Every structure is written in C-alpha cells, then in structure tokens.
Amino acid sequence: MQWWFFERLEGKLSHYQRKVANEVEKRKSQASDLPQDAEPAAAALQEIGNSPEPIRTRRTSLQKNVQWRNKNTERKTGEERYQLAIKAATKIFHQKKLDPSSERRSQQAIIDDLNEEYRLTGVNKENSWEKNMLSLATVKRYVSQGLIDTTPLKKGKTPEISRNWMKLVAVHINMCQVLTVGESDIGTIKATMAASLIGTEWEGEFKMEYAWETIWHEHAETLVPAGHRAADDIRWHWVTHGKIEQFFDDIKEVLLEFLFALDEEEELDDGTFAEITLILDMLARWICFDESHHPLDNSKDASGPRAKTLTHLELSRGGARSTRSWHHVTGCYGATMAGEVIPPLYIFSSSSSAAEGNERVKVKWVETHAYIKGKWGNDTYKKIKPWVAATKQGSMNNALFMSYVEEATWAMFPKEKCSLVVERDEHCRIIKAPVLWLMDAATNRCVANAAKTPEWDEWAKRMYSHGVLIYLLLPNSTSVLAVMDELFRAYKGDCHVNSQKAFAQKQKLQANVKAVAELKAEHPARRAAGETISSEELKKVNSVVTLQPEDVGKICFGELTEDGIPAADSPFAKHFTKEKIIRVRKKLGFGPFQPKNLLVNNKKIRHELGQGTETKQVDIMKDLSEQYKDLKEKCRAEGFDVDVFDATIPTSSGPIQRNATTEARARALAATGKTAKAGLMWYNLKFLKKANYNKMSTKSANVLLPAIKEHTSLENLDLSLQLSVRRHCPCCHITSELQF
Structure with a gap:
C-alpha cells in the first residue's frame, strides 16, 4: 500500500491537505512581512479567502441544446465504434476457437489491437461515453453465450418509459414543423403527450416533466430551439416549391414572349445548363424593385439582435431619453439585372395639415442626396438625382408608386425608345424595346378589379401601350425572390453605423441639459446689454438631439464627391455594386436562368411530398412520414392513445392543369x-x-x-x-x- 494510506489511518494529513496548509502559511507570512504602509494591501490579500463563489449565469435553452447535441454525438460515435469492435472481436475469437491455427496472436493482443484500431483507448475520456474499451472477459463471455457478430447487450435496468412513445413525440414535433399550422411550442407538446396517456394503463406511471426532458436530451439533434414564429405565417402558405416553380415557368414565358431571352439552353462555364438563353443587352431593361424602412434613430434595426443597455447591478435602473425620431422614411430601391442600381425614391412622413397628396418636401431634406450615375442600356452615362416625396405616414401608396415608376422609366429609358416590339439597327443595337419591372405584390398594388382602382387601370393600360411591363412576385415571397431584399441586410447594417455617427456628431454640437438651462437664463441679460446672440447658439439651445430627414442623405450616401456621386465607402456605393447585384441574380436563379438551384437550396421554401423534384428536405419528410406511421402502430400495441398524433405532411397537388383551348x-x-x-x-x-x-x-x-x-x-x-x-x-x- 501507498504511504499516504497509512497516514490517513493514523489521523495524519493527506498529501493534498499538506499542500493547502503550506499555501495558507505562506500567504500569512507574506502578509506579516509587509511594511506598515502596505497594510491595505495585506488586508486585500486576506480578503482573497473570503471571495464569493463564481457567478453562474442561466444558460439559454439553445446553449443547453448545443451541449446535449455534443454529448449525443460523442456518445453515438463512441457506441458505434464499440459495436464494430466487439463484433469484430467475437468473430475472430469464434474463428480461433474453431481453428486455433487461424490466428497466432494471443487473445489479449487481439483485444489491444482492436482497441487501438477503433480508437477505444479511453485517453482523456474519463467523463465521456467513449471511455468504454474492449475487455478480454467481455468478449469471452459473448463467445461462450453464442453472441457472435451481434450488437452489444444493453446495460442497466429496462426503461420504465416506452422508447417508442418518446421517439413518436420527437417525430411528431418534426412533422408539425412542415405543416401549415405552425411549429409546436413546448406547452402544446406537453398537452399532446398528456392526451396520449389519458385513459390508458400508462396514465400516472411516470412524471411528465422527466419524460419531456429525456425526449429533449435524447433527440437534441432534431429538437433545436428556435425563435418564435406566428402560426399563421402567410409566407409559409405562399412560398411553396410548387408555387415558386410555377412562378418561374410563368416569368420564363414573359421573357421569351418579349425577347428578353431565347428559347434554347445556355451552356455555362461550369458545364451546367440554363433553361433559356438571356439576351445580355436586354438585361439592362429588366428592373427589380423593393422597399425598405429607414429608422431615424441610433437603435438596432428590427431585423438584428435585441437592443441592450449597460447597467450597474448595485444601482437602481434609471430612465433614458429615446433617440427615436417621429419621422418615418421609406427607401425604394431598384437595380437592373445587368447590375446597375437605379435612382431610388425616398418617402418622408409629413405632419402637414394639408390634404392627402398635397404634402411638401423641404429643400434641406434633399441637399445631401447624391447623383446616381449609370448607362441603363444607353450609349452614354446619365446622372439622375433620387426622387423624393412626402406622405402622411411616410410610406408608399398607389398614386406615388405609379408616378415613380413612370418618371423613373422615362428618365432612364426615353419614351421614344420603349416599345412592346424589339427593334434593332444593322449593328444589332437596340432602337426600341420593352422595359420589365419586377416587384413585390404589395397590398392594393396591381389589383384586378378595375372598378375599385380606375386610376391604376388607366395608368397600367397607358404604360403597357408604351412598352412598360409590370410583373409581380408571389405575395409574401420577397425574402425568397426579391433581388434587392438580399442586398438590404448588409446595406442597412452600414446605414445603422452611419446613423450612430450622425447622432454622435449631433450630440457633440448640442449642449447638455444643464448647460442649456444656464444659457437660457443668461439670454435676457445679454440681450438687455445689447449683445446679439448667434443663430448657432440659439439652435443649440432649442434643438433636441434627434435625427431628421435631412440626415438621410449623409447616412446613405456619405460625403459626396466633387461630381456629386456617393462616396466610395458609403453604404450605397459599397453594397449596390454590379458584382453584388449579379451575384444575387445568379443566387435567385434569374440569370443564368436556373430556378432549380433556388428550389433545392433555399430553406425558406416549403417543400411538399410529391412535388416532382426530389430534394434533401423531401427525403427527410419521406423518412419522417414512414417513421411516424410505424411508431404509431407500435405505440398503439403498447396501449397508448395515438389518435392525438394526427400530423400529416402536405402533399403537392401536382402541376396546374391548364385548359387546352x-x-x-x-x-x-x-x-x-x-x-x-x-x-x-x-x-x-x-x-x-x-x-x-x-x-x-x-x-x-x-x-x-x-x-x-x-x-x-x-x-x-x-x-x-x-x-x-x-x-x-x-x-x-x-x-x-x-x-x-
């Protein structure tokens, strides 16, 4: 036996206890040897032993889920290797028993080699499932019992809760994810679990909380916490594989009809083929358009993480002045499929008492706006200022939309160069051609009933007669099909950074609350003395720190160049580049025209069984559906009420049947x-x-x-x-x- 064992028996300190005692004595001696002026330091040193326990923060459900997934992966990989190793060992031992000359290694050498081959070393795996190693006794016991080339026996007592039932609950949650009713929350899941036990022999046999925690632990890979989504998310109803596929079929016919493309496959550099061949110079006349909100404040955009403040835990929470402006600004952006951004439209909110439609834009709001430079299918460059407007709510309406589309079209493509029929000169240059606008189907936009919106009916008729085509995306599909929406996230992130800079500059110019009060108190005496107070000082006194419509230009375009175009490091110039627009165009399948890439790879598209195109999601849904049926039958035989598990994966109705004539x-x-x-x-x-x-x-x-x-x-x-x-x-x- 070791020496420390006898020391313990005699009541002496263990080796570890002696180390702790020596460290304590060492610190005490250091404190006593300090000079007189070092007493505060000595006191602080003595406080080390009284320091509080480390603070343990509450983990989120996602953090716990990640830990469970890592453990499950480690356990499963270790178990798989252990199963393979024990199968191989039993076969070798059985063969050696039948024919001793077939294997010259000793039994222990075989075990050691298999442990090394399947990485069952147990090194640094003290707290892991992978610490299991093959042992000679275990393999010999398996061979003696005739368990050759079989899965290792389960250890421990038989589970009291049906594993089939727990697996059924996990699969049911995954089934609900692909339904149109919405994803399941924990409360609904527990209610379904309890309903399946009512009136059965399993009722009251185990604790529901324990069962749920076990299910969540064992199936952490497929039950990952996510943010809240509304159950009636309308996008989930519209953006299906079948509808997106139909959309691309329909727009392909328009592109072919109006000679934006040829009806022949296009071979690409990577060896793949596009369904049709796009005519390159016509891409400059195909415009994608979308709208986005510009918050005039220094808070995070709603699409980003939640805003947080910094506080002292020992102090009470104080109030804070909101920096949010009452102004609502809508930015309307567009770009051609050739990669050129078009002049945007900015819509400001107005508090004017004028009637709707008579709001006015102030000159100072647009002084910092840049010129947008581009060819847009012409031979020479043009410079056009962004359009601006004001409405009561600061948002788009039908009248404003029609006005912008018309004015922007004629500014980039003169009316005499627009026609429904493509005309070219002897050098194949475009003389006349149509212009195609691709945009989201907003409320009351492009409605079918002309009686409800006669102004839209007449306007659309007139624009079409001049060769301007208006084509709508599927409702609520901008996150999947809109080119500009793909560019907005990074663009608005940089706009937020510029908003913070603009706000900081304004804060620097403003006086704080106390200084403002002092300045106001001094003004009467200074005026009485005949002193003139500058307008800049009055502005500091009377202004509140907030962002205004005139700041939009600096936020989006930065400091303008001598030519009046956006600065190279501005959000507008950085994110609306030709390379980025073309990259997004390819990603969404518009050009080269390969919609299958979007249909297969975009997770925002809801897939259905029988949709006609096999994807990874469809394969998973097929497996889920088969598992679901099999587990329901097994659980029914075990006495569970499985009728509450009634999820059914949507099945595609197939392609739209068109009339023949x-x-x-x-x-x-x-x-x-x-x-x-x-x-x-x-x-x-x-x-x-x-x-x-x-x-x-x-x-x-x-x-x-x-x-x-x-x-x-x-x-x-x-x-x-x-x-x-x-x-x-x-x-x-x-x-x-x-x-x-």
Missing part, C-alpha cells in the same frame, strides 16, 4: 370575374397581347373583352393568333421581326 381559357378567366392573378404580370384584357397564365393570344385579348364583360357567347369570336418570325445573328441573336 383559348376559348376554354377565356371562359375560365371570365368565370373568376378577374383580369389578373396574384404573382403574375398585371393583365387587363383591354390592351394586353397575352395573358400568360391563361395562354391568351395576341388578338383575342382585344376581341374577348366585350364578351367577357357582358358574358355573351364566345363561339363566333375570332381567336386567330398573331405570329412572328425572328431572324438570328451571332451577335445578339436577333436582327428583325416580321409579323403576319
């Missing part, structure tokens, strides 16, 4: 009472060449309208097609278009 399509459209459908190009049968969702022909759109409005017979209507022949050239693929 133009007459049938016209009747179907007339039966709806609409002239437009959400997510498609705005269609009014008065002027549209083609309603692509219903396959309307060129002439039939003009001929069918009276019959549709009066619901008269369509039998005698002329539904002949207007055909066109296009000639190709190696440069732009198109030289002329003949119609007959």
Whole structure:
C-alpha cells in the first residue's frame, strides 16, 4: 500500500491537505512581512479567502441544446465504434476457437489491437461515453453465450418509459414543423403527450416533466430551439416549391414572349445548363424593385439582435431619453439585372395639415442626396438625382408608386425608345424595346378589379401601350425572390453605423441639459446689454438631439464627391455594386436562368411530398412520414392513445392543369370575374397581347373583352393568333421581326 494510506489511518494529513496548509502559511507570512504602509494591501490579500463563489449565469435553452447535441454525438460515435469492435472481436475469437491455427496472436493482443484500431483507448475520456474499451472477459463471455457478430447487450435496468412513445413525440414535433399550422411550442407538446396517456394503463406511471426532458436530451439533434414564429405565417402558405416553380415557368414565358431571352439552353462555364438563353443587352431593361424602412434613430434595426443597455447591478435602473425620431422614411430601391442600381425614391412622413397628396418636401431634406450615375442600356452615362416625396405616414401608396415608376422609366429609358416590339439597327443595337419591372405584390398594388382602382387601370393600360411591363412576385415571397431584399441586410447594417455617427456628431454640437438651462437664463441679460446672440447658439439651445430627414442623405450616401456621386465607402456605393447585384441574380436563379438551384437550396421554401423534384428536405419528410406511421402502430400495441398524433405532411397537388383551348381559357378567366392573378404580370384584357397564365393570344385579348364583360357567347369570336418570325445573328441573336 501507498504511504499516504497509512497516514490517513493514523489521523495524519493527506498529501493534498499538506499542500493547502503550506499555501495558507505562506500567504500569512507574506502578509506579516509587509511594511506598515502596505497594510491595505495585506488586508486585500486576506480578503482573497473570503471571495464569493463564481457567478453562474442561466444558460439559454439553445446553449443547453448545443451541449446535449455534443454529448449525443460523442456518445453515438463512441457506441458505434464499440459495436464494430466487439463484433469484430467475437468473430475472430469464434474463428480461433474453431481453428486455433487461424490466428497466432494471443487473445489479449487481439483485444489491444482492436482497441487501438477503433480508437477505444479511453485517453482523456474519463467523463465521456467513449471511455468504454474492449475487455478480454467481455468478449469471452459473448463467445461462450453464442453472441457472435451481434450488437452489444444493453446495460442497466429496462426503461420504465416506452422508447417508442418518446421517439413518436420527437417525430411528431418534426412533422408539425412542415405543416401549415405552425411549429409546436413546448406547452402544446406537453398537452399532446398528456392526451396520449389519458385513459390508458400508462396514465400516472411516470412524471411528465422527466419524460419531456429525456425526449429533449435524447433527440437534441432534431429538437433545436428556435425563435418564435406566428402560426399563421402567410409566407409559409405562399412560398411553396410548387408555387415558386410555377412562378418561374410563368416569368420564363414573359421573357421569351418579349425577347428578353431565347428559347434554347445556355451552356455555362461550369458545364451546367440554363433553361433559356438571356439576351445580355436586354438585361439592362429588366428592373427589380423593393422597399425598405429607414429608422431615424441610433437603435438596432428590427431585423438584428435585441437592443441592450449597460447597467450597474448595485444601482437602481434609471430612465433614458429615446433617440427615436417621429419621422418615418421609406427607401425604394431598384437595380437592373445587368447590375446597375437605379435612382431610388425616398418617402418622408409629413405632419402637414394639408390634404392627402398635397404634402411638401423641404429643400434641406434633399441637399445631401447624391447623383446616381449609370448607362441603363444607353450609349452614354446619365446622372439622375433620387426622387423624393412626402406622405402622411411616410410610406408608399398607389398614386406615388405609379408616378415613380413612370418618371423613373422615362428618365432612364426615353419614351421614344420603349416599345412592346424589339427593334434593332444593322449593328444589332437596340432602337426600341420593352422595359420589365419586377416587384413585390404589395397590398392594393396591381389589383384586378378595375372598378375599385380606375386610376391604376388607366395608368397600367397607358404604360403597357408604351412598352412598360409590370410583373409581380408571389405575395409574401420577397425574402425568397426579391433581388434587392438580399442586398438590404448588409446595406442597412452600414446605414445603422452611419446613423450612430450622425447622432454622435449631433450630440457633440448640442449642449447638455444643464448647460442649456444656464444659457437660457443668461439670454435676457445679454440681450438687455445689447449683445446679439448667434443663430448657432440659439439652435443649440432649442434643438433636441434627434435625427431628421435631412440626415438621410449623409447616412446613405456619405460625403459626396466633387461630381456629386456617393462616396466610395458609403453604404450605397459599397453594397449596390454590379458584382453584388449579379451575384444575387445568379443566387435567385434569374440569370443564368436556373430556378432549380433556388428550389433545392433555399430553406425558406416549403417543400411538399410529391412535388416532382426530389430534394434533401423531401427525403427527410419521406423518412419522417414512414417513421411516424410505424411508431404509431407500435405505440398503439403498447396501449397508448395515438389518435392525438394526427400530423400529416402536405402533399403537392401536382402541376396546374391548364385548359387546352383559348376559348376554354377565356371562359375560365371570365368565370373568376378577374383580369389578373396574384404573382403574375398585371393583365387587363383591354390592351394586353397575352395573358400568360391563361395562354391568351395576341388578338383575342382585344376581341374577348366585350364578351367577357357582358358574358355573351364566345363561339363566333375570332381567336386567330398573331405570329412572328425572328431572324438570328451571332451577335445578339436577333436582327428583325416580321409579323403576319
């Protein structure tokens, strides 16, 4: 035996206890040897032994989940290696028992080699599941019992809670995640668990909290805490694989119809193929557009982490003046698919008592706005100032939207160069061509019922006649399909940094509360003495530290260059670059036209069984569905009430069935009472060449309208097609278009 064992028996200090005692004596001697003026230091040294316990903060559920996942991974990998090792060992020992000459190594040498081969060394694994190592006694026992090449026996007593039931609960939670009813919260899960036990032999047999904690621990990889989401999230209903696929099919027809692309595959540099070949110079006439809010304050944007303040724990919480301005500013941004940003529109809120639509923009609000420079399909560069407007709420409305689209279009593409038919000169340069606006389907935008919004109806008719096409994204799909939305996150992050800088500069210019009071008290005496008080000093006294509409220009464009364009380090110049716009265009599948990449890789798209395209999510959903059915049958046999587990993964209804003839399509459209459908190009049968969702022909759109409005017979209507022949050239693929 060791010497310290006898010391313990005799009542002596152990080795560790002696070390602690020596350290205490050492510190006491150091404190007593200090000079007189070092008494405070000695007192502080003596306080070391009275220091409080380390502060333990409460871990979030996500932090605990990460720890559980790491332990589960470690346990599973260790168990898998142990299973493989014991299977290999039993086979070798069994073969050696049958034929001693088949293996010359000793039994212990075989065990040692297998432990090393499967990394079952136990080194630095004292508190890990991987500390299990093969032992000679265990392998010999397995061989004697005839357990050759089998999974190791489970250790411990039989579980009191059904493992099938706990697995069913975990799978049920995953099933609910892909349903349209919303993800499950812990309260709902526990209620479902309790409901499955009521009236069964399992009721009251175990504690529900313990069962739930066990489920969450053992299935931590598939039960990861996430932020709250509304159960009626409308995006989840709209942004499905089938609807997105249909959207790309529809917009592809528009691109082909108006010669933005050719109906032939395009081979890319990486060896893949795009569905159609985009005509490069037409990309400058394809505009994507979206809106975003600019908060005039120094707080974090709502899309980022929650704002936090810094406090002293020993002091009471104090109040703080909010730096949020009452101004609401909406930034409306767009870019061409060729990679050029277009002049934006800024909408300011107005407190004016004027009637709606008569609000005025102050000159100082726009003095710091930069010129936007670009070609936009022209031969020379243009410089255009951003548009500005004011509304009561500082947000977009139909009248403002129509005005901006029209003015921005004619500023970049003169009216005489816009047409529904593409015309080119002998050098294949564009003379006339259509302009396509791609934007989100906002409320009351592009509504089908012309009676409700006659001004929109007339405006859309006029714009279409000039060659301007308005195409809508699916409702609530901007996070998936909008090009500008992909750029906003980084852009608004830099705008927030500039907001903080602008706020800091304003704080520097303002006097604090006490100084303001003193200045105000001094003003009467100074005026009485004949002193003139400067306007800058009055501004300091009367102003409140807040951001104003005139700060938007500095926040977005930074310090302007001599030419009046945004500074190179400004948020606008940094994030709305040609490279970034084209990268996002490719990511979303617009150009090169590869929508399958978006459909497969974007997790914001809801997948369904039978959707026609196999993806990783579909494979997981298939496995979940099969596990769910199997576990329900097993739990039913064990006596659980499994009827409460009623989740069903949505199944795609398949591609939309279109009517075969133009007459049938016209009747179907007339039966709806609409002239437009959400997510498609705005269609009014008065002027549209083609309603692509219903396959309307060129002439039939003009001929069918009276019959549709009066619901008269369509039998005698002329539904002949207007055909066109296009000639190709190696440069732009198109030289002329003949119609007959």
